[in-house]
Amino acid sequence: MSTVTVTEFIEAPAVDVWACLVDLPGRAGWLRTVGGVELLTAERFGPGTAWREIRTRPDGGEQAEEFVVRDVDAPHRLVLSSPGIGVDYRITWTLRNVRRRGRDCTAVTVEHEAVPAASYGRVMALLFGGLAARAVEGAIRRDLADLAVAVTRADDAAAA
Template sequence: MSTVSVTQIIEAPADQLWRLLVELPDRADWLSTVRAVELLTPGRLAPGTAWRETRTQPDGAAHTEEFVVVEAVPFRRLVLSSPGIGVDYRTTWTLRAVRRCGRARTAVSVRQEALPTAPYGRVLALLLGGLAARAVEGAFRRDLCDLARAARPPAAAAAAA
């Protein structure tokens, strides 16, 4: 099993960040690499909710993954599973309020565990583990930056542009 974890402090309250994470149809509006989101289950986000997300890869190619919600604890934790070839992935988003000088900040952590489901999954993890881990870490850092940017008030976002 390999694990990648990234944390960033974001200048926004956890409830605002949670809404961005769980409003699935809107993910393509704020995640810079997401081209499309296709909902596979109706209703509000809850365990069992499934969707497909198509992202642009660094080489420009499109890659589609399917996600299923395993656990959703509002404003605190979102756990997703995603099947791969010989490996299943579990991604956990954790939000923790951080108060400094009266400002609302949230420590957002995203962690992915790769769980081999077939013998060749273990072999691939050994051969490509470091390279894949660096790619996943970079993608998570970009997603956290996108989340921080989407959470900025419109005036702050315009001033930063």
């Protein structure tokens, strides 16, 4: 199993960060690598909610990723799962209101766990584990930067 954890600080309350994070139809509008979102379930956001995102890979190609909500403790914790090829993923988002440099903000921690689901998944993890971890960390940091911009825009629009 491989785990990558990244924490970033967003200058907005956790409830505002949460609202943006769980707005599934809006994801394609603020995540620069997401070209579209297809809801796979119709129920209210919570355990069992599923969707598919079309993401742009670093090589310019597209890749569909499916996510299922496993656990929710709004606005503090969101646990997702995503099946991969030979590896299954568990992504945990944790939001904490904190004070940083004299300002109220939200510490957003994303923990991305890769669990080999087949024997070749274990072999691939051994061969490419470090490279994959760096790529995942970069993707998480990019998504968190996009989230910070989206939340800031939403806060600015609400204040206007």
